[in-house]
Amino acid sequence: MDADLSLLKGLNFTCLEGCGYCCLFQPDVGPEEEERLNDMGLSWSITRSHFSGSRALKLQGGGGACIFLKNRRCQIYEDRPHFCREFPFHIYLGERAQVIPNLSCRGLWLSEEGNDKYLMPLKPAEEAAMPFVQRITDEMLDAPRKTMGEFHALLEKEGMGCPRPLLSDIAAALKEKLTDYEGIAAVLEFSWEYSGEPLPPDEIAEKLNGWAPETDLKEEAIEGARDALGLENPADLPVYSAEDLSWYIFQISGDRITRKRMTEKGPGRDTGSLSLEDVPLLPLTGEAKALLTDYIDTLIARDAFYGYVAYLLSEEGVESPLLNAYLGTLATAVLDLLWRTSMLMRFEGSGAKIDRRALINGIVFFDADILDAPTLGEFV
Numbered sequence: 001m002d003a004d005l006s007l008l009k010g011l012n013f014t015c016l017e018g019c020g021y022c023c024l025f026q027p028d029v030g031p032e033e034e035e036r037l038n039d040m041g042l043s044w045s046i047t048r049s050h051f052s053g054s055r056a057l058k059l060q061g062g063g064g065a066c067i068f069l070k071n072r073r074c075q076i077y078e079d080r081p082h083f084c085r086e087f088p089f090h091i092y093l094g095e096r097a098q099v100i101p102n103l104s105c106r107g108l109w110l111s112e113e114g115n116d117k118y119l120m121p122l123k124p125a126e127e128a129a130m131p132f133v134q135r136i137t138d139e140m141l142d143a144p145r146k147t148m149g150e151f152h153a154l155l156e157k158e159g160m161g162c163p164r165p166l167l168s169d170i171a172a173a174l175k176e177k178l179t180d181y182e183g184i185a186a187v188l189e190f191s192w193e194y195s196g197e198p199l200p201p202d203e204i205a206e207k208l209n210g211w212a213p214e215t216d217l218k219e220e221a222i223e224g225a226r227d228a229l230g231l232e233n234p235a236d237l238p239v240y241s242a243e244d245l246s247w248y249i250f251q252i253s254g255d256r257i258t259r260k261r262m263t264e265k266g267p268g269r270d271t272g273s274l275s276l277e278d279v280p281l282l283p284l285t286g287e288a289k290a291l292l293t294d295y296i297d298t299l300i301a302r303d304a305f306y307g308y309v310a311y312l313l314s315e316e317g318v319e320s321p322l323l324n325a326y327l328g329t330l331a332t333a334v335l336d337l338l339w340r341t342s343m344l345m346r347f348e349g350s351g352a353k354i355d356r357r358a359l360i361n362g363i364v365f366f367d368a369d370i371l372d373a374p375t376l377g378e379f380v
């Protein structure tokens with residue numbers, strides 16, 4: 001069946017020797033795959049997934065890499081589950097099927113980084129992902145379409161709706177604003193305070209041009225960071241794959257953030273800590289702003305991001321308008337990305353401004369997390 005591949009345009013992909021980052025996500029195994037692995041005598045490798053409650057491959061030490069990863073090499077490479085074959089491409093089902101690249105994979109940034117440790121020839125992402133789309137059938141869309149339909153009917157009933165094309169146009173009209181902190185604060189405050197009907201994009205942009213925000217954005221960023229990085233169990237924290245392919249986790253406790261090495265066997269030793277006060281929101285260079293604008297375009301175009309906003313609204317019983325929830329979630333995501341980027345730079349001791357390279361590192365850290373957010377549709 002047809003799937004939207006537009007998010008893959010302009011990207012190239014190859015897998016990197018010695019990376020293994022995707023082996024830190026516990027891969028689900030479907031019933032046929034479970035049978036296949038059982039036939040190989042590997043039934044000991046299957047457990048309940050830590051994340052989804054379904055069946056999945058075990059993690060080393062309960063919170064490290066997949067049990068089959070040794071020295072960053074897969075021991076069952078030819079027989080690995082489809083999650084591993086398809087990474088960094090995810091198939092998302094909402095009102096349609098869409099292939100979403102996971103930008104935490106450094107194999108999608110190779111033309112930027114010039115890394116030559118390729119495990120396979122570099123090829124256009126569309127070509128690399130095409131074979132995976134073929135397993136999607138029309139029937140698989142029945143349930144997510146029904147869920148989205150019910151959500152839209154509820155929005156309509158509560159008078160909280162906004163057509164998605166208009167929502168995307170409004171967000172696109174505000175994307176330049178979201179590349180500086182005053183603009184992010186203005187969009188956030190607008191999302192909290194605006195109570196009228198959705199207006200045309202240029203009228204909303206106009207309103208925001210005259211907005212003088214009062215929010216303490218650093219406080220706001222730290223609150224957001226605590227949600228993602230304040231978890232007690234280090235094994236639950238997101239992993240950052242550094243440029244040299246070493247892995248780190250960052251844990252917030254009280255008013256400090258600690259960096260730990262992540263190993264195949266799980267969280268390892270501490271490698272430094274900072275006071276949260278010492279993480280500034282660093283300004284962006286022109287090149288970094290251009291990349292951030294592209295990334296915001298990506299978020300807007302992702303059905304899973306729309307599904308995330310829909311999920312948040314559904315959870316609260318659709319008490320606020322879709323427009324407000326969407327803009328607020330987008331601004332919060334950008335703020336989280338920029339705080340994490342600034343934090344990575346502080347640990348590296350590098351630079352006073354976020355440049356393109358630093359922002360790529362921030363996206364590498366952030367993207368798997370935003371893709372892991374709950375959503376009304378489903379990844380298959």
Ligand code: SF4
Pocket residue numbers: 014015016019020021022023087088104105106107108
């Ligand atoms: S994260 Fe990307 S580059 Fe790294 S092992 Fe997985 S597919 Fe390969």
Ligand code: SF4
Pocket residue numbers: 022023024027057066067068069070073074075076077080081084
């Ligand atoms: S089966 Fe292999 S490729 Fe898949 S997560 Fe485990 S080690 Fe990685």
